[in-house]
Amino acid sequence: MINANKIGRALLTFVKYLSLIFFAFLAVLPVVSCFITAFKTDEEYQTTNVMTMPVNWFNFDNFVQAFNKAGMGRAFINSTIILVCVLFFSVMIGTQLAYVLNRFNFFGNKLIRALFLFASQLPGVAMQISVYEIMYNLGFINSLAGYIIMMCGTDIISIYIYIQFFENIDYALDESAIIDGANYFTIFYRVLFPLLKPAIVTSCILKGVGTYNEYYCANLYLQDKKRLATVATSLYTFVGPLGSKYNLICAGVIISLLPALIVFILCQKQIYSGLTSGAVKG
Amino acid sequence: MKHKRSFKEWIRSRDGQQVLVMLAFMVVPLLLLFLFTYLPFGKMFSFSFYNMKYVGARKFVGLKNYIKVFQRKDCFGALKLSLYYMLGSVVQLALALYLATILSFKVKGGNLFKGFMFFPFLINGIAIGFIFKFFYTRGFVFDTVLQWCGFQLENLPYWLKDQRINNFSLVGTSVWRYFGQNMVLFIGAIMSVDSELYEAAMLDGANRFQQFKYIIMPSIKTIITLNVILSITGSLSAFEPPYVITDGANGTGTYFVVMHEIAHTQQKVGLASAMAIVLLVIIFMATIAQKLFFKYVFKNAEDEDPRAAARRDKAIARSIKRQERKAK
Numbered sequence: 056m057i058n059a060n061k062i063g064r065a066l067l068t069f070v071k072y073l074s075l076i077f078f079a080f081l082a083v084l085p086v087v088s089c090f091i092t093a094f095k096t097d098e099e100y101q102t103t104n105v106m107t108m109p110v111n112w113f114n115f116d117n118f119v120q121a122f123n124k125a126g127m128g129r130a131f132i133n134s135t136i137i138l139v140c141v142l143f144f145s146v147m148i149g150t151q152l153a154y155v156l157n158r159f160n161f162f163g164n165k166l167i168r169a170l171f172l173f174a175s176q177l178p179g180v181a182m183q184i185s186v187y188e189i190m191y192n193l194g195f196i197n198s199l200a201g202y203i204i205m206m207c208g209t210d211i212i213s214i215y216i217y218i219q220f221f222e223n224i225d226y227a228l229d230e231s232a233i234i235d236g237a238n239y240f241t242i243f244y245r246v247l248f249p250l251l252k253p254a255i256v257t258s259c260i261l262k263g264v265g266t267y268n269e270y271y272c273a274n275l276y277l278q279d280k281k282r283l284a285t286v287a288t289s290l291y292t293f294v295g296p297l298g299s300k301y302n303l304i305c306a307g308v309i310i311s312l313l314p315a316l317i318v319f320i321l322c323q324k325q326i327y328s329g330l331t332s333g334a335v336k337g
Numbered sequence: 338m339k340h341k342r343s344f345k346e347w348i349r350s351r352d353g354q355q356v357l358v359m360l361a362f363m364v365v366p367l368l369l370l371f372l373f374t375y376l377p378f379g380k381m382f383s384f385s386f387y388n389m390k391y392v393g394a395r396k397f398v399g400l401k402n403y404i405k406v407f408q409r410k411d412c413f414g415a416l417k418l419s420l421y422y423m424l425g426s427v428v429q430l431a432l433a434l435y436l437a438t439i440l441s442f443k444v445k446g447g448n449l450f451k452g453f454m455f456f457p458f459l460i461n462g463i464a465i466g467f468i469f470k471f472f473y474t475r476g477f478v479f480d481t482v483l484q485w486c487g488f489q490l491e492n493l494p495y496w497l498k499d500q501r502i503n504n505f506s507l508v509g510t511s512v513w514r515y516f517g518q519n520m521v522l523f524i525g526a527i528m529s530v531d532s533e534l535y536e537a538a539m540l541d542g543a544n545r546f547q548q549f550k551y552i553i554m555p556s557i558k559t560i561i562t563l564n565v566i567l568s569i570t571g572s573l574s575a576f577e578p579p580y581v582i583t584d585g586a587n588g589t590g591t592y593f594v595v596m597h598e599i600a601h602t603q604q605k606v607g608l609a610s611a612m613a614i615v616l617l618v619i620i621f622m623a624t625i626a627q628k629l630f631f632k633y634v635f636k637n638a639e640d641e642d643p644r645a646a647a648r649r650d651k652a653i654a655r656s657i658k659r660q661e662r663k664a665k
Contacts, residue, residue: 067545071439078436079453082517085468086460088478092471105471106481148369151362159359167367174374178574178620180593181613184600185377185384188391208369233351239358268461275601287461301471308464315459323452326459330518331525 086312093117093306100302117306124297125307126281130289134267137203137285141266142259144207149258150251153217154243158229168214175211183275190276197279205276206266213258216332220254221247257329260322264315286311384610391606402611412612415592416619418504422575422591425508426568429516430561436516437523438549451524455517466581469510473497473582500588507578507589519564526557562631569627570620592616 092100094109094117122128156164186205195201224247232242270287277283280291290311293304319326347353385402389395406412436454440447460468472478473496480493496506534552543551576593579585585594592612600609 071444074436075439075444075450078432079450082454082457082513084482085472085478085513086457089468089471104481105477148366152366155359155362159355161359167363170370170375174370176570176624177374177378177617178576178593180574180576180597181616182374182377182381184596184606184609184613185381186373187601188380188384188606189372189377191391204369205373208366208373239354240361243358243362264459268459270461270463287463290461290463290467293467301474304467305471308467311464312460315461316456319452319456319459323448327455327521327525330521 089305089308092302093309095302097300097302100300117302118310121293121303121307122310124303125289125292126284127286127289127307127310129282130284130286133199133283134286136199137206138263138266140203141206142263144203145213145262146255146259148207149213150217150248150255151243153214153221154247156214157218157221171211171214180271183272187275196276197283199277199283202273202276205272206269210262212329213262216254216258216329217251219332220251224250256322257325257332260318260325261329264318264326267314286314381610381613384607385614387607388605389607390604398607402607403615405608406611406615411590411595412592412608413615415590415595416573418589418591419572419575421504421508422511422572423569425512426572429512430519430564430568432512433516433519434523434561437520437527438553440520441524441527441553451517451521455521457514458518460514462577462581465510465514465577469578469582470497473506497583497589498587503583503587503589507582510578510582511575522560522564523557526560527553530556558635566624566627566631569623573616573620573623 088105091107091109092105094112094114095103096110096114096116099110156168190196190201190205193201195205228246229242232246237245267285268287270285273285273288274291277285277288280288284291290307293300293307297303348357386397386399387395388398388401440451444450457465475495476490479496480490483493484490494502497503530552535548538548538552574593575591576597579589579591579594580597583589585591585598590598593616596609596612596616599605599612
C-alpha cells in the first residue's frame with residue numbers, strides 16, 4: 056500500500072517536471088534558435104543546419120552589421136526619447152488623475168472611471184482608422200512629439216495600480232497636512248507623490264515595456280524610417296532584399312529584444328505583481 | 338465688483354481649492370481620452386456612412402458600406418478565421434491553468450521555468466514576426482526538431498503556405514506568446530488562496546486533483562471567466578500573428594488584417610470604418626452574452642456550495658477525531 060503510494064507520487068513528480076521541461080523548451084526554442092543563428096558567418100549559415108552550434112561564439116560581425124544597416128543607433132536614441140517623455144508624462148497624468156478619483160467624491164467620478172474602462176476595451180487597430188485622420192489634421196504624422204502625445208494617454212491598468220495604492224494611504228496624512236496649512240497641490244506633490252514610488256515603479260516597467268515594443272502606431276505615424284524609426288520599426292529594414300539573410304536578421308532581432316530581457320531579469324517581481332494587480336481589478 | 342471679490346474668496350476656500358485641483362489634474366487626461374478615443378470613435382461612426390479617403394472629397398452613401406461588409410467575401414467571411422483563434426485560446430487557457438497549478442506549489446527551479454515561459458510576452462511584435470518566419474521556414478527550426486522526433490522532411494507541410502495548416506501555425510505563435518502571461522495571472526490568483534484551506538484538505542486526504550477541483554477552481558473562477566471573455570473578444574479581433582508573419586497571404590487574413598489593408602493601403606476609409614463598427618457591435622454582444630452565461634452557470638454552482646462546505650467541515654472534524662484517537 057505504502058509502496059503504491061510512493062510510486063504514484065514519484066510518477067506525479069515525473070510528469071510534473073517533464074511537462075515543465077517540455078513547455079519551457081517550447082517557449083525558448085524559437086528565441087534560442089535565433090540566438091544560435093546570429094553568430095554564424097554567411098558561409099556557415101548556408102551550409103550547416105540551423106540547429107547546429109556556431110563555430111565561433113565570439114563572431115559579433117552580424118550584430119555590428121545589423122546595427123548599422125538598420126540604423127539602430129538612431130533608433131535607440133528615438134526609442135529612448137519616446138520612452139523618457141511618455142513615462143514622465145504618463146506618470147504625472149496618471150497619478151494626478153488617480154489622486155482626484157480616489158480622494159474626492161464628486162458627481163461624475165464613477166462616470167470617468169467607466170469612460171476609461173470602456174476605452175480600454177476598444178481594439179486599437181480599429182481605432183487607428185479614425186485616429187489617423189485626427190493625427191493628420193493635427194500635423195502629427197512624422198512628428199516624434201505627436202507620437203509621444205498620442206502615447207501619453209493613461210491606460211486603465213496604471214490608473215488601477217495607482218488607485219489601489221492610494222486606497223492604502225491613510226486619509227489622516229492628508230488631514231494633518233491640511234491642518235498645517237498645506238493646499239491640495241502641496242499635499243499631492245510633497246506628501247503623497249513620494250509615497251507612491253513602488254506603484255510608479257511597477258506601472259513604469261509595464262508601460263515602459265509596452266511603449267518600447269509598440270510598433271503598429273509607430274509604423275503608421277512615424278513613416279520616415281530613416282529619421283524616425285524606433286527600435287521595433289527599425290527591424291522593417293530587413294523586409295525585402297535582405298529578407299533571406301537570417302543570420303543578419305536574427306542578430307537584429309536579438310539586439311532589439313535585449314533591453315526587454317535586461318528589464319525582465321532585473322524586475323521580474325514588479326512585472327508579475329503589476330500584471331496581476333492590474334488584471335484582477337480590470 | 339462685489340461678485341469678483343466673492344469669487345476670489347471662494348477660490349481661496351476649501352471648496353474652491355478642491356475644484357481647482359480637480360480641474361488642474363483632470364483636464365489633460367480627459368482631453369487626451371477625448372482626443373484619441375471618444376472623438377475618433379464618433380468620427381468612425383460618421384465615416385462609415387461616407388465614401389471617402391483621408392484627404393479629399395467625401396460622398397454620403399448611406400448604408401452602402403455596411404451592405405458591402407456583409408456581401409464582400411473577404412470582409413465578413415474573414416471572421417471564420419476567428420474560430421482557429423478561439424480554439425487556440427482554449428488550448429492556451431487550459432495550458433496556462435495546468436502549468437500555473439504546478440508552479441503554485443513547491444517546484445525546484447520554479448522561478449526559472451516561470452521566467453522562460455513568460456518571456457515571449459515581452460518580445461516586440463516585429464521581432465516575433467521574424468522569429469517565426471525563420472522558425473517555420475522549410476528545413477529550418479521546426480522541421481529540424483520534428484526530424485529529431487523521427488518525422489521525414491518530405492512528409493511535413495509548408496507551415497505558412499499550406500492552407501490546410503497555416504492558420505494553425507499562426508495560432509500556435511499566439512499561444513506561444515501569451516500562455517506564459519495567462520499563467521502568471523493564474524499563479525497570482527492561486528497564491529491569493531488561504532493556505533489553511535490546502536492544509537485542511539491535506540488532513541482530509543484529498544488528492545491533488547480534488548484539491549484543484551474544490552479549492553483552486555472555485556477561488557480563481559473570476560479571473561478565469563475574465564480571461565475567457567477576453568480571449569473570445571481577442572479571437573474576433575485577431576490581428577498580430579498574420580500581420581507580422583504572413584501579411585495575410587495564403588488565406589490567413591483575419592478580419593482586422595483585411596480591415597487594416599482596406600483602411601491604410603487602399604484608403605477606403607468609409608468601408609473600413611463600417612467594418613470596425615460591425616465588429617465592435619459583435620464584440621459588444623458577445624461580451625454581454627458571455628457575462629449572462631457565466632452569471633447563470635455560477636448561480637447554479639453556488640447552490641451546491643453550502644452542501645460541499647458542510648461536507649468539508651464534517652470531514653475535517655472526522656480527521657481531527659481520528660488523530661486524537663491515534664494520539665491516545
